[in-house]
Amino acid sequence: xxxxxxxxxxxxxxxxxxxxxxxxxxxxxxxxxxxxxxxxxxxxxxxxxxxxxxxxxxxxxxxxxxxxxxxxxxxxxxxxxxxxxxxxxxxxxxxxxxxxxxxxxxxxxxxxxxxxxxxxxxxxxxxxxxxxxxxxxxxxxxxxxxxxxxxxxxxxxxxxxxxxxxxxxxxxxxxxxxxxxxxxxxxxxxxxxxxxxxxxxxxxxxxxxxxxxxxxxxxxxxxxxxxxxxxxxxxxxxxxxxxxxxxxxxxxxxxxxxxxxxxxxxxxxxxxxxxxxxxxxxxxxxxxxxxxxxxxxxxxxxxxxxxxxxxxxxxxxxxxxxxxxxxx
Amino acid sequence: xxxxxxxxxxxxxxxxxxxxxxxxxxxxxxxxxxxxxxxxxxxxxxxxxxxxxxxxxxxxxxxxxxxxxxxxxxxxxxxxxxxxxxxxxxxxxxxxxxxxxxxxxxxxxxxxxxxxxxxxxxxxxxxxxxxxxxxxxxxxxxxxxxxxxxxxxxxxxxxxxxxxxxxxxxxxxxxxxxxxxxxxxxxxxxxxxxxxxxxxxxxxxxxxxxxxxxxxxxxxxxxxxxxxxxxxxxxxxxxxxxxxxxxxxxxxxxxxxxxxxxxxxxxxxxxxxxxxxxxxxxxxxxxxxxxx
Amino acid sequence: xxxxxxxxxxxxxxxxxxxxxxxxxxxxxxxxxxxxxxxxxxxxxxxxxxxxxxxxxxxxxxxxxxxxxxxxxxxxxxxxxxxxxxxxxxxxxxxxxxxxxxxxxxxxxxxxxxxxxxxxxxxxxxxxxxxxxxxxxxxxxxxxxxxxxxxxxxxxxxxxxxxxxxxxxxxxxxxxxxxxxxxxxxxxxxxxxxxxxxxxxxxxxxxxxxxxxxxxxxxxxxxxxxxxxxxxxxxxxxxxxxxxxxxxxxxxxxxxxxxxxxxxxxxxxxxxxxxxxxxxxxxxxxxxxxxxxxxxxxxxxxxxxxxxxxxxxxxxxxxxxxx
Numbered sequence: 001x002x003x004x005x006x007x008x009x010x011x012x013x014x015x016x017x018x019x020x021x022x023x024x025x026x027x028x029x030x031x032x033x034x035x036x037x038x039x040x041x042x043x044x045x046x047x048x049x050x051x052x053x054x055x056x057x058x059x060x061x062x063x064x065x066x067x068x069x070x071x072x073x074x075x076x077x078x079x080x081x082x083x084x085x086x087x088x089x090x091x092x093x094x095x096x097x098x099x100x101x102x103x104x105x106x107x108x109x110x111x112x113x114x115x116x117x118x119x120x121x122x123x124x125x126x127x128x129x130x131x132x133x134x135x136x137x138x139x140x141x142x143x144x145x146x147x148x149x150x151x152x153x154x155x156x157x158x159x160x161x162x163x164x165x166x167x168x169x170x171x172x173x174x175x176x177x178x179x180x181x182x183x184x185x186x187x188x189x190x191x192x193x194x195x196x197x198x199x200x201x202x203x204x205x206x207x208x209x210x211x212x213x214x215x216x217x218x219x220x221x222x223x224x225x226x227x228x229x230x231x232x233x234x235x236x237x238x239x240x241x242x243x244x245x246x247x248x249x250x251x252x253x254x255x256x257x258x259x260x261x262x263x264x265x266x267x268x269x270x271x272x273x274x275x276x277x278x279x280x281x282x283x284x285x286x287x288x289x290x291x292x293x294x295x296x297x298x299x300x301x302x303x304x305x306x307x308x309x310x311x312x313x314x315x316x317x318x319x320x321x322x323x324x325x326x327x328x
Numbered sequence: 329x330x331x332x333x334x335x336x337x338x339x340x341x342x343x344x345x346x347x348x349x350x351x352x353x354x355x356x357x358x359x360x361x362x363x364x365x366x367x368x369x370x371x372x373x374x375x376x377x378x379x380x381x382x383x384x385x386x387x388x389x390x391x392x393x394x395x396x397x398x399x400x401x402x403x404x405x406x407x408x409x410x411x412x413x414x415x416x417x418x419x420x421x422x423x424x425x426x427x428x429x430x431x432x433x434x435x436x437x438x439x440x441x442x443x444x445x446x447x448x449x450x451x452x453x454x455x456x457x458x459x460x461x462x463x464x465x466x467x468x469x470x471x472x473x474x475x476x477x478x479x480x481x482x483x484x485x486x487x488x489x490x491x492x493x494x495x496x497x498x499x500x501x502x503x504x505x506x507x508x509x510x511x512x513x514x515x516x517x518x519x520x521x522x523x524x525x526x527x528x529x530x531x532x533x534x535x536x537x538x539x540x541x542x543x544x545x546x547x548x549x550x551x552x553x554x555x556x557x558x559x560x561x562x563x564x565x566x567x568x569x570x571x572x573x574x575x576x577x578x579x580x581x582x583x584x585x586x587x588x589x590x591x592x593x594x595x596x597x598x599x600x601x602x603x604x605x606x607x608x609x610x611x612x613x614x615x616x617x618x619x620x
Numbered sequence: 621x622x623x624x625x626x627x628x629x630x631x632x633x634x635x636x637x638x639x640x641x642x643x644x645x646x647x648x649x650x651x652x653x654x655x656x657x658x659x660x661x662x663x664x665x666x667x668x669x670x671x672x673x674x675x676x677x678x679x680x681x682x683x684x685x686x687x688x689x690x691x692x693x694x695x696x697x698x699x700x701x702x703x704x705x706x707x708x709x710x711x712x713x714x715x716x717x718x719x720x721x722x723x724x725x726x727x728x729x730x731x732x733x734x735x736x737x738x739x740x741x742x743x744x745x746x747x748x749x750x751x752x753x754x755x756x757x758x759x760x761x762x763x764x765x766x767x768x769x770x771x772x773x774x775x776x777x778x779x780x781x782x783x784x785x786x787x788x789x790x791x792x793x794x795x796x797x798x799x800x801x802x803x804x805x806x807x808x809x810x811x812x813x814x815x816x817x818x819x820x821x822x823x824x825x826x827x828x829x830x831x832x833x834x835x836x837x838x839x840x841x842x843x844x845x846x847x848x849x850x851x852x853x854x855x856x857x858x859x860x861x862x863x864x865x866x867x868x869x870x871x872x873x874x875x876x877x878x879x880x881x882x883x884x885x886x887x888x889x890x891x892x893x894x895x896x897x898x899x900x901x902x903x904x905x906x907x908x909x910x911x912x913x914x915x916x917x918x919x920x921x922x923x924x925x926x927x928x929x930x931x932x933x934x935x936x937x938x939x940x941x942x943x
Contacts (some may be wrong), residue, residue, distance in 0.1 A: 035566040048804035049775075061514050090516035097514075105505040120517050165515070184661035184831065185875045187886030195884040211804065211932050214877035218884055238883070255805035257812075257834030261857045270806045272760075273774045 003036035003072075004205050005060065005172060010034070010069035010079075012052070012059050016278070027277050029055040032069070033228035036174070037222075042199065042206040044216035044237065046252065047226030050274060053209045054098070057175050060207065062064070062086045073173070091121055094166040095175040097276045100182065104150040110136075110161055111146035117168040136163040139194060156187040160194070166282035167198060177209045192219055195256060213252055217241050225249050228285045235310020245307055245317035247290050284315065292316050347609045351386035354605025360598030364591070368414040379412040380563040388580050398583040400573055405557040414591060416477070416566045421543045424481050429539050430489035430514045435533070436488070436496025437523055441504055451497070454490035462549065463486040468560045480559050484546055495538060500533045534607075541603035544596035548602035551592060567591055622689075622794050623825040624650040624673070630664075631672050638747030642668040646686070646851050647923075648844045650793065655819060657840035659833060659872070663860050663894045664846040666829050670797055673827075674711060679754070686845070691792065706734065709918040712786035716798040717863045718778035722770035728754075728781055729766030731778075735785055753784040757822075758814050770796060770942045776807040783815065787822055794819075812839050833876050837861055845869045848905050849895045851923070855930030865932035867910045912936060 012030040014131070030052040037043045058064045061070055062078060071078040091197065097103035104113055114135045115128040132146050139160040148157060159179065166174055179195065179308040180188040183262060198220055199206055216223050217237060221232040223232040225248060244250050246250040270289045275281055281288050287297035294316065302313040349355060367374060373410025376396075383403035387402040390398045439450035466483040490575055503509060504527075512522050547567070553559035553576075562569060567588045574584030628859065631643040643665045650656045655884040660666055671677045673688055674694060688695040688713065693704065707713075715721050723731055732750035733743065747766065754762035770778060779799060796815070800808040816839055819826055828835055836843055836857065843860045845853040845868065853866040864870045873879055875886045892909035895901050907917040916935040918940055923931045924938055 058510075063510060087516040087518075090514065095511070095514040097507050097511050099507045103511040103886060105508045105512065105526045106850065108525075114518075116512075117515055120512075120515050120521065165511075185877075186661060186890035188877070189875055192887050193889070195764070212877070213661075214880075218877060218880070218887060251806050255394060255809045256878050257809065257832075257838040259837045259861055259873055259876050260835035260879075261837045261861055263837070269811070270810065273776050273807065274804075320692040 004039045004074060005037040005207070006070075006072040006094075007036065007056075007060070008034045008070045008072070008213075010056065010059060010071060010238070011067050012055050012064050013067040028229055028280075029064075029277065031280075032060065033224075033226070033229075033231055034069075035222075035224050035231065037205050037207055037235060039172070039205055040199070041222065042208060042220040044208045044220035044223040045225060045226055046212065046213055046216055048211055048274065050228070051148070051226040052229040053226050054177055055229075057095070057177055057207065057209050060064075061093060061175050062090075063095075083113045087316075091117075091169045092172040094149065094161070094173070096159075096162045096166050096177060096179055097108045097179055098178045100155045100162055101150050101153075103162060104158060104200070106150050108149075109146065110141075110153070111150050113150075113161060114164045114168060115238060117165060121169060123169075135168055138167070138198070155182050156184075156190070159183065163194060163198070167204075167260040170202060171204055173205045173207065175207045175209070178211070179208065180210070180212065181299055182213055186259065188215070213241075214255075216255055225252065228274065228280060230285060232286060232314070232315075233310065233312040235308075239309040243308070243310075243320040245310070245312040245319075246286075247292050247316075248286050249312075250318060283308060285315070286314075303306070323328045333518045347534050348582055351605045351608065353369075353601045354609070357598050357601025357603075359607060360594055361602050364414055364598060367411050367416065368418050369413045371415045375405075375408035375411045375561060377408040379408045379565045380402060380403075388577070390581065390583060397587045398581060401577055401580075403452060404563075406570070406584060409586050410567070410591055411569060412565040413567045413588075416560055416564060417547045417550060417595070420477065420481055420484070421546040424485045424488065424546050425539050425542055427481075427485045427534060429492050432494075432573075433528075433531070433535065434490025436493040437500050437527060437556055439493070440497040440500025441519070441523060441527065447497075450493070454493050457486060458490040460486050460487060463552070466549075466553055467556075467558060470553075475553075475558050476562055477560055477564075480550055480553055484549055488542065488546070491542075492535060492538065496531055496535065500527055503530055537603050540599050540606060543599045544592075547595050548592060551588075568603055621652045622649045623652050623691060624674070625687075625689040625829065626669075627689075629669075629672060629688060630684040631668050631677070632682050632684055633668075633678065634680040635683065635898065639901060640897050641849060642681075642897060643672070643849050646849075648653060648847075648851060648854060650825045650827050651842075652792075653819075653823055654824055654841045655816075655828055655839055657836035657843045658827065658829045659836055659843060660846035660873075661831060661833065663848060663897075665708075665849040666846060667721065668844075668849075670713075670795055670829065673795065674713065675700075709738065709789045710791050711793045711795065712789065712791040712796065714779070714786050714796045714799045716780050716858075717799050718775055718782050718802065721780060721782050724748070724770055727767055727769055728773070729841055731935050732766070732785060734790065735788060738789075749788070750784075754781065756787075757781070757784040758810070763923075767847060776778055776803055776811065779803060779811060780814070783811070785816070787818060787824070790824070792824055794824050795829075796826060797829045798831070799828075801830070801832070808835065809838075815839065820859070822869075833861075834878050849897060850905055850933065852934070854907065854923075854931040855926070855932075859930040862883060863926070863930075865926035865930065865937055866906075866934045867912050867936075869932070870905045871909075871911075904933075912914050 009032050010030055011028055011032055013028050015024050016025050017029055033056055035043065040042055045053045045056065045176045051152045059066045073089065079292060091245055111132045115132050118126050118128060118131060133143055136143055136145055141157060141160050176195065180191055183191060186288045192215060195206060208216065208220060220237045222235065223240050225246065227248050233244065240249065244253055247268060251270050254267045269291055271291065272289055275288050283298040283300055284302050285291040290297065290304045300315065302315050304311050304313055381404065385403065387401055387403040388399060389395055395405050395407065397410065399405055421483050435450050439447040462484065465487060466480065469479055469483050509522060509526060512526055549560055550567065551568030553569060554566040555572045558570060560566040570584055570588030574588055577584055629646045633640040633642055644798060646669065658666055672683065673695065683696060707717065717729065726789050729747060729750055733746045736746045736749065739746065750766055751762045754765065759765060759780055773781065800811050803811065812835060828840055830925065840857050843857050844851055845860065845866065847868050853860060853869045860869060861873065864873055871890045875890060877887065891905055892910055895905060903918040904921050907913050910917065921933045921935045923933045925931050926937050
């Protein structure tokens with residue numbers, strides 16, 4: 001039960017160049033996030049555009065520099081690790097990118113693409129033809145695909161190529177950024193089933209980044225809800241879904257209309273638009289859109305409160321029947 | 329099943345030719361370019377006369393069976409001089425452009441992918457080189473060291489480096505942010521590998537187009553300098569010196585000017601068509617639309 | 621009264637491989653003051669259908685047969701000048717990408733005045749109408765924001781502005797092509813709700829294209845399901861979503877993860893791919909992916925009535941085997 005990845009108070013800060021109307025400064029795209037992922041488990045990070053979820057993922061993958069906090073992988077600090085040393089870890093920590101076709105080098109054949117990890121990691125003496133066949137079979141693509149180029153394959157097929165490259169070297173942690181983005185509903189399931197199957201076979205841990213709560217519900221063990229660079233709710237997936245506490249989680253859950261015209265929706269109406277990360281609201285960052293916000297929310301930053309197998313940061317969380325206490 | 333080897337992808341070159349031949353303009357360009365390059369290479373065998381052999385009795389003749397494009401003021405065969413002139417033109421154009429592309433590629437990629445200070449330094453170098461107007465610069469150098477083929481090559485090369493370098497730099501900068509480059513970084517690819525395996529092939533296509541379309545410019549520049557007497561020294565045949573001779577003898581015969589002008593025009597048309605066709609072919613996405 | 625009535629529309633594209641039959645015998649109608657949704661996955665022909673309605677088709681596209689009637693007049697036979705007059709006034713459009721529909725160098729107010737060029741009213745009047753429309757789509761402090769440029773608005777705001785502009789001329793038909801796909805879910809519900817209110821107020825009809833079944837269920841009165849260039853099912857949202865008559869519709873509904881109540885690590889999918897529209901298979905277009913395929917499927921099914929006003933192109937309906 002030791003954590004494979006342990007993230008503590010991570011901050012990813014970007015310098016903002018001063019324009020004509022604004023002065024130079026910095027923004028915290030990720031502003032103090034802590035979470036841990038256990039070996040062989042799946043962790044879902046859910047958030048909308050601008051929530052910092054992709055930035056967090058890239059910081060773990062060593063593609064962005066974390067300014068504060070610590071990122072421990074099997075007890076080894078990844079933050080400030082020189083690229084030369086990080087390179088060895090890239091065999092174990094791999095990433096799948098959002099754009100299925102755009103993340104494949106356009107002038108390489110599928111065979112070159114999926115066997116590249118072996119070349120990069122200097123694993124000579126491997127039969128690359130055999131490896132290519134093995135990987136294509138693993139992700140369910142016919143061997144003929146080896147000769148195709150990225151512009152000749154569909155988005156769903158490109159996704160599979162992305163999975164094959166990521167899993168070529170038998171990694172321990174897969175970071176999947178929006179693995180179903182741009183896929184039709186009928187294919188989305190195939191992708192998620194493939195990830196689930198490979199996880200069972202290879203025993204890898206998956207950190208999945210998505211805006212789609214429904215995706216997360218089926219395949220993750222734990223989930224973290226991000227808003228404006230911070231986690232607002234975090235915990236076991238079943239708990240978060242059956243008894244969401246934070247109003248933002250409630251709104252996200254409600255915002256996914258069911259394909260049923262008579263569904264009785266418990267709709268949480270949010271007001272306005274998400275604020276810019278450049279002027280992060282004081283107090284609770286969600287109070288500008290929160291339907292339950294009160295005076296205290298705009299001044300006092302809510303602290304983590306544990307409720308069952310999950311935790312949230314809200315002054316006025318939703319209460320559920322299973323709570324012994326009476327609703328406030 | 330496991331013993332069958334995977335089919336080989338069609339080579340990049342074969343793919344390019346396959347698509348080039350389907351485009352009528354590209355085909356015309358390819359034919360003209362092959363003609364020019366072929367005749368330049370085979371000049372010693374196809375040229376009917378020695379291009380510098382004088383034959384005073386036959387001077388200033390019009391076209392005839394013996395002299396297809398007539399002769400000049402000292403009786404040299406114009407057709408032979410045109411063919412040998414092509415050789416000179418390509419002797420100037422190919423090393424010039426080749427050198428400029430190679431140096432521009434290295435500097436441009438370093439500027440586009442490297443750290444900010446390197447970028448600033450290289451761009452400053454480009455700007456400095458570019459601030460010299462080619463012809464004036466060439467005249468100044470020639471005035472200093474005297475006219476020669478090598479001087480022409482060096483001067484044109486130096487002034488073309490920024491053109492290629494800047495294009496490469498811009499392309500590299502936009503590709504650097506592309507997701508596939510980030511994906512390569514995430515796999516642990518070294519900077520050298522990213523530049524050589526992933527950036528280079530994507531930069532090379534547009535660069536080849538630019539280079540092909542630049543060949544007529546360089547040929548014209550060489551002709552221009554030779555016309556001014558600053559390039560190739562007589563009696564070496566060059567299209568520019570043909571024009572120069574033709575210009576002074578225009579009242580005696582129009583054939584010299586025509587003979588010097590037509591290959592210049594053909595070169596321009598041939599390489600431009602080829603370049604245009606290449607532009608469509610090198611973009612794999614446009615190629616895909618052709619439907620296979 | 622029917623605002624838009626499409627009958628037997630077939631559209632093909634000329635490609636180097638041969639004729640690509642993107643739409644085949646498509647019929648659908650949008651009644652007055654109703655919202656009709658079109659659902660389908662990539663390659664179902666949604667975009668071709670829209671471009672045929674507003675007659676902005678790709679140069680290699682050709683209408684093989686059919687009529688597109690808008691308030692009684694055949695749009696396909698209309699002179700180009702008349703068609704241009706209809707676009708933006710009686711038929712308006714909202715597109716998927718709110719970033720690309722606005723001119724970046726003009727203020728929003730300027731653009732909203734410009735689209736009223738047919739009106740003879742004063743500039744002040746036009747500005748007032750623009751502000752009213754912005755307020756209507758839910759942009760606070762509308763008057764002041766008219767002086768801002770598109771980049772000063774967020775994606776959700778820009779899509780609201782696009783809707784305001786599309787509805788400015790009080791069109792009788794609004795075509796909305798995946799208008800919420802680029803937006804986050806919490807904004808999506810806000811816009812859907814607003815669209816519904818506006819439609820009620822202005823009294824227009826909406827043709828709403830989306831791949832998101834939940835949004836269609838929430839917003840639309842009627843739904844048309846398209847697959848590989850054909851209409852496979854059409855009817856009221858309730859009929860189609862509660863009693864889907866076509867196996868494709870059923871499979872699509874089952875695949876929607878919002879539909880799956882039990883947590884599972886094995887999500888349903890539709891195996892196989894869309895057929896090649898250049899060399900079409902004979903018979904039912906969905907046959908090779910259909911779990912209920914049988915002998916009759918080698919013959920192309922016609923639309924038949926599953927219940928009143930609910931039709932689907934499946935042999936099983938006639939065979940009397942309800943879902």
